[in-house]
Amino acid sequence: MAHEGKSIVLVGGGHAHMTILSKTREIIKRGHRLVLISPSPYQYYSGMGPGMLAGDYRPEDIRFNVKGMVELGGGRFIEDSVVEIRAQERLLILKSGGTIEYDVVSFNIGSLVSEDKGHDASEGVFTVKPIYNLYRAREMMIDWPENAPLRIITIGGGPAAVEVTGCAWALTKSKRLDASFVIVAGGRLLKKFPERMREIVFKTFRKRGIRIIEGLRAKAAGRNKVELENGDTLMADINFISTGVRPPELFTRSNLSVGPDGGLLVNEYLQSVEHPEVFGGGDCIYFKPEPLEKVGVYAVRENPVLFHNILAMAEGGELKRFDPKGGYLLVFNLGERIGVFWKNSLIFNGKTAFLIKDYIDRRFIRRFRI
Ligand SMILES: Cc1cc2nc3c(=O)[nH]c(=O)nc-3n(C[C@H](O)[C@H](O)[C@H](O)COP(=O)(O)OP(=O)(O)OC[C@H]3O[C@@H](n4cnc5c(N)ncnc54)[C@H](O)[C@@H]3O)c2cc1C
Numbered sequence: 279m280a281h282e283g284k285s286i287v288l289v290g291g292g293h294a295h296m297t298i299l300s301k302t303r304e305i306i307k308r309g310h311r312l313v314l315i316s317p318s319p320y321q322y323y324s325g326m327g328p329g330m331l332a333g334d335y336r337p338e339d340i341r342f343n344v345k346g347m348v349e350l351g352g353g354r355f356i357e358d359s360v361v362e363i364r365a366q367e368r369l370l371i372l373k374s375g376g377t378i379e380y381d382v383v384s385f386n387i388g389s390l391v392s393e394d395k396g397h398d399a400s401e402g403v404f405t406v407k408p409i410y411n412l413y414r415a416r417e418m419m420i421d422w423p424e425n426a427p428l429r430i431i432t433i434g435g436g437p438a439a440v441e442v443t444g445c446a447w448a449l450t451k452s453k454r455l456d457a458s459f460v461i462v463a464g465g466r467l468l469k470k471f472p473e474r475m476r477e478i479v480f481k482t483f484r485k486r487g488i489r490i491i492e493g494l495r496a497k498a499a500g501r502n503k504v505e506l507e508n509g510d511t512l513m514a515d516i517n518f519i520s521t522g523v524r525p526p527e528l529f530t531r532s533n534l535s536v537g538p539d540g541g542l543l544v545n546e547y548l549q550s551v552e553h554p555e556v557f558g559g560g561d562c563i564y565f566k567p568e569p570l571e572k573v574g575v576y577a578v579r580e581n582p583v584l585f586h587n588i589l590a591m592a593e594g595g596e597l598k599r600f601d602p603k604g605g606y607l608l609v610f611n612l613g614e615r616i617g618v619f620w621k622n623s624l625i626f627n628g629k630t631a632f633l634i635k636d637y638i639d640r641r642f643i644r645r646f647r648i
Pocket of ligand 1: 289290291292293294315316317318320321322324325326327328358359360361386387388389406407438441442526528559560561562572573574575576577609
């Protein structure tokens with residue numbers, strides 16, 4: 279070993295850290311120390327979250343045991359969150375009050391729902407992130423009395439809003455609940471997507487009796503009701519909040535360079551533009567060469583580059599560039615094992631679309647299962 283062992287710290291066990299976590303033993307063998315700081319021993323795979331809500335998967339089918347991954351390889355797991363980064367001192371401050379020093383650090387702490395006003399799940403209000411909220415909503419729906427009406431409102435008009443509504447509908451159907459559904463889309467539903475996809479979703483949801491309100495925003499959501507900006511009030515027993523995501527405030531609060539959305543500003547090496555020993559991946563970064571959509575696809579693609587670059591930084595090697603590689607395939611899970619597939623100009627819906635998504639998602643889970 280020609281190099282000195284370094285302290286490598288991973289903050290968040292998100293989708294972009296999976297390769298590093300699965301290679302813990304190799305990192306330790308090279309003489310380094312590896313620490314993972316995460317508020318939970320489990321990381322839920324977002325792509326399968328709506329399917330878990332519908333009942334297609336159990337929670338244990340869609341999560342990674344990140345604690346086990348790091349510990350099995352000889353690394354250290356700390357169940358905590360980072361609340362401040364002192365980059366000049368290479369020091370992380372933890373929620374518990376503890377501190378952790380690093381030589382190289384990588385952040386993969388995801389994103390939060392933009393309009394999360396600290397809603398309380400006990401009031402039936404669930405932000406669609408963290409994904410575990412979907413499980414809590416599922417539990418509430420399963421416990422709902424069979425003959426009592428259940429009013430479900432989704433606030434938001436993007437893919438997550440569509441998937442969560444479709445999958446919640448599938449659950450209420452399978453449980454024979456007397457449920458009604460409204461989506462308050464804000465602007466146009468799926469406004470960034472091709473018209474054909476919108477048509478498929480509208481047609482499917484119309485058949486299911488799901489009402490879609492476009493061009494009107496929700497002002498507030500609380501216990502049993504949603505207030506709209508035109509003064510109307512809709513009554514709800516369950517509210518899903520899916521109003522887009524933004525990176526946590528950790529980077530701004532710690533005075534690091536950030537992009538316009540508050541994400542850690544990184545260069546083509548997924549490295550902070552300011553501190554060479556700081557890296558990041560997934561939803562929490564702002565990729566300076568070209569802004570990336572907040573989709574798990576990029577977090578997944580970043581895996582090998584983050585692994586390489588973190589070791590290269592620890593050992594004085596050459597860094598690799600991250601190439602986001604153009605387009606990607608998306609499948610929305612509409613519930614009842616029906617999906618809408620989209621890649622370039624190819625759009626179709628039905629069982630095959632769902633099976634393609636199911637195959638891709640299960641393959642990713644299997645790769646990092648311990
Ligand atoms: C309902 C829904 C469905 C989706 N479906 C898809 C899909 O099918 N395909 C797709 O490409 N994208 C999908 N997305 C988008 C996808 O969720 C995100 O792009 C993806 O989760 C980003 O992964 P990540 O690893 O960056 O963040 P996350 O998955 O959010 O992971 C971040 C981790 O960091 C931890 N953490 C947070 N703060 C701290 C802290 N301060 N200290 C330590 N740890 C911390 C969190 O607990 C979490 O474990 C979906 C999103 C939603 C909401």
